[in-house]
Amino acid sequence: MKKILITGTSSGIGNFLGKELWKYHTVYWVSRKESLLDIQEFLWDINDENFVHHISESIDTVDYVILNAGVWYFDRFENISLDKHREIIQTNLLSNIIFTHIFSKKITGWIIFIWSISSKKSGKFWASYSASKFWLRGFAMNLKNESKLGIHIINPKVVKTNFHHHSKIEIQGKFQETPIGDILNTVADIIEGKEKRFEIDL
Numbered sequence: 001m002k003k004i005l006i007t008g009t010s011s012g013i014g015n016f017l018g019k020e021l022w023k024y025h026t027v028y029w030v031s032r033k034e035s036l037l038d039i040q041e042f043l044w045d046i047n048d049e050n051f052v053h054h055i056s057e058s059i060d061t062v063d064y065v066i067l068n069a070g071v072w073y074f075d076r077f078e079n080i081s082l083d084k085h086r087e088i089i090q091t092n093l094l095s096n097i098i099f100t101h102i103f104s105k106k107i108t109g110w111i112i113f114i115w116s117i118s119s120k121k122s123g124k125f126w127a128s129y130s131a132s133k134f135w136l137r138g139f140a141m142n143l144k145n146e147s148k149l150g151i152h153i154i155n156p157k158v159v160k161t162n163f164h165h166h167s168k169i170e171i172q173g174k175f176q177e178t179p180i181g182d183i184l185n186t187v188a189d190i191i192e193g194k195e196k197r198f199e200i201d202l
């Protein structure tokens with residue numbers, strides 16, 4: 001049984017991973033919404049730096065951290081407000097760097113980043129989202145060269161979650177999809193030591 005902290009567990013990939021991994025492991029549930037599960041949870045806006053300190057003081061050590069929380073708004077660049085561009089960069093990029101900086105001493109094993117295929121490919125209608133994932137990919141690629149922590153990046157294609165409810169433009173059917181179960185299987189393989197690759201495209 002491992003100790004696993006997951007961010008962004010209120011819905012989608014994080015919610016699915018949290019509930020499935022909780023069957024076999026101790027899960028620390030990091031979300032802005034209550035889980036209604038009998039689980040140790042931290043109700044947290046990941047952009048609140050003080051709360052990262054609070055989590056760090058509350059938890060002794062964890063084996064794995066899955067940094068999953070993220071936002072996107074899929075629309076023409078000029079239609080997305082400046083506040084939303086800021087939110088994307090703050091949430092997807094800065095909060096993960098700040099979390100890693102404050103919390104890394106508590107991690108005994110691995111950080112798993114739930115990234116996106118958009119961290120490697122250009123598209124349209126997701127310029128600042130894609131930028132946030134490109135930057136974060138650069139962060140992880142460099143961190144792995146200097147850190148004792150194990151680091152993995154998982155890059156799904158489109159996954160059917162609430163993520164697309166923010167989209168003004170229909171995305172379903174336009175891109176290849178990744179079944180959410182493939183992400184769980186990859187995380188399980190990492191935990192069991194079967195998956196060693198730094199970056200896993202799904």
Ligand SMILES: NC(=O)c1ccc[n+]([C@@H]2O[C@H](COP(=O)([O-])OP(=O)(O)OC[C@H]3O[C@@H](n4cnc5c(N)ncnc54)[C@H](OP(=O)(O)O)[C@@H]3O)[C@@H](O)[C@H]2O)c1
Nearest residue numbers: 008010011012013032045046069070116158159161162163
């Ligand atoms: N769905 C896809 O097609 C897809 C494809 C590739 C990669 N991804 C990546 O997968 C990750 C999860 O996405 P998803 O598809 O599961 O979307 P989702 O259902 O919208 O889940 C996103 C999660 O992030 C949380 N979150 C966002 N901003 C937060 C904040 N400031 N503080 C705390 N939690 C916050 C949300 O919490 P609230 O409910 O409180 O907002 C929610 O739990 C993202 O990093 C995304 O980039 C998704």
